[in-house]
Amino acid sequence: MAHHSDPKMNSLARFYHLTSRKRAMTVMLGGLTLSCAFVFGYDGFYQKHEKVEIANIFGFYAYYGFAGFTFIIFAALFLRKIIKRREDFYGDQDVNAEEPPEHMLERKDL
Amino acid sequence: MMGFDQIPAAFYFFLAAIAVPFIPAGRLRGLLTLAIPVLVAYNIWQMGFGTFATVSFMGFDLELMRVDSLSRVFTLIFCLAAFLGNLYAWHLKDTTQQVAALLYAGSAIGAALAGDLITLFFYWEGTAIASVFLIWARGSQGAYNTGMRYLLIQIGSGVILIAGVALYFHETGSITFENMKLSSLGTWLIFLSFGIKAAFPLLHNWLQDSYPAATVTGTVILSAFTTKLAIYALARGFAGTEILIYIGAVMTFFPIFFAEIENDLRKVLAYSLNNQLGFMVVGVGIGTEMALNGTAAHAFVHILYKALLFMTVGAVLFRTGTSKASELGGLYRTMPLTATFCLIGAASISAFPLFSGFIAKSLILSEAAYKHYDYIWLVLVFASAGVLSHSGIKIPFFTFFAHDSGKRPAEAPAHMLLAMGITAVLCIFIGVVPSTLYSILPYAVDYVPYTTAHVIGQLQLLLFALLAFGILYRIGMHPPEIRATNLDTDWLYRRMAPSVVLTCARGIAVVWAYATSSILMKLQKLIQALYRTHGPEGRMARVWLTGSMVLWLAVILLAVLLVNYIS
Structure with missing residues (x-):
């Protein structure tokens, strides 16, 4: 297996x-x-005694968690369409585009 | 003999920083970096509340060490963070980073204990200057550029602070660092200065720009101090300032979306940090004892679990050479302990019951509900689901699980595992026994986190959010991890501002060229005209005949006589 x-x-x-x-x-x-x-x-x-009235609805946190997470994902996908640029957008002397220097690493493969 | 309470706590860190270059790199030096935070924490714990180490400076009485219930909790967590960060960095032989870490931690502790605004300013700038070396230690051109941007913003915050302090002193005659009202330019400037370091919305992007640019160990150290010092400063200076509630709510909200699509996991954590700061800022804005307890508790646990997450991602970077989610996956095969610690950090930040986030964040949410900030409460609960999305799921899942990247890195070194292990144990311990943390909070805590309603509500929120993730991932709707740069407000000063300046410079050059050429042309014409009349061939250069001169004199004389006769 x-x-x-x-x-x-x-x-x-x-x-x-x-x-x-x-x-x-x-x-x-x-x-x-x-x-x-x-x-x-x-x-x-x-018995629920939530201070915020809407939270007393049966299963409120369940609906909110599911809907909230789903909204985040779709909103993020939309946001990506607007703000995504190529990795070296700020040039090759930008941290995002460069390889991490070896002196700060200790690569070790098994 | 001078007792401990007469020596500012920060000075111990500074003395150690001076000593480090003279101690050979190795165990002795490592032990010193571990011993200092323990010594300072012990002494602060032993010391009673009060103001110590007062000195006169240019006519001001500076309070270098004010220990009270608020400053003590922040000092203790700063010491703990310094200890854990230095343990994680045990392998380092780089003197610069070790000195910078000590100076940085010492400055943050000094600022937290500052009893007046001038002392605060000096330490405030100290954190800025010391910390930038943790970015520059990366040694690349990219890190140098990032460090310069970071330094400009951090030093700028200090300059705004001292300007605010000067105005505040002019208005009130006091430099005591105490609660202020946003009623004058001075206090607004101080507020803005704190806001820059606390990464308020639109002032936030230095955080995501700089933290992923630091070294593996540098990012862990950076994550603990600057922003939490700003939270402390806000709690000390602006508790109960209502605008903070709305600023904080925005902070919890917007970074979620950026974090969700970010590929660099250290940048994801930087966005997550921003989101967590939002909860603390809301607590400061509400400003009640319960809310301030929530802010202090959340800062305390957040330093731990965020450090843990940065440590785990750092260990992956250390072993694989990348922290990009698109290049990672399946690392549990050879880094199972690091994966476990990452899961503990993820559970803590997501506020699962029995983990530290659960018992801290709820203090703020409960108080927001209690004070009838219903919409703010809804935003905070939404943001809690968002925390799960990027820090609870994305970090561990795309690093250690998801698809197999084919990488088989060795497990993190023993000292890193030890640092992660201690931090993970603390995250669980605080979650299981919340009274340990509650007992050191600024005010007495009358709150029971483990009620049926709270546990079930939180589980509903998190499990249903997880279910949504499972479904969306299964149907391929979850954002894929791709190599990219996502624009944020740093675009304004990295791209837009330079291009605006360039465009303006070109425009000014064109206008200048036109204006100067036009003026030159007119000048030339004037000179030519003068030349025509005054030049060697000009009318004024002619030699007049005596006759014509007499004639002109007669004409003028006639004119004078006529005028005289008429008048």
């Missing part, structure tokens, strides 16, 4: 490597959906 193929990985890395399994994304999304359902439903089991 793919997650056992790299001998350089230690046990912690092999644990993380479970995320690269073929069905991992589906499983994680499924688990996340269940967790979301749980915390959403939990709103019915306690």
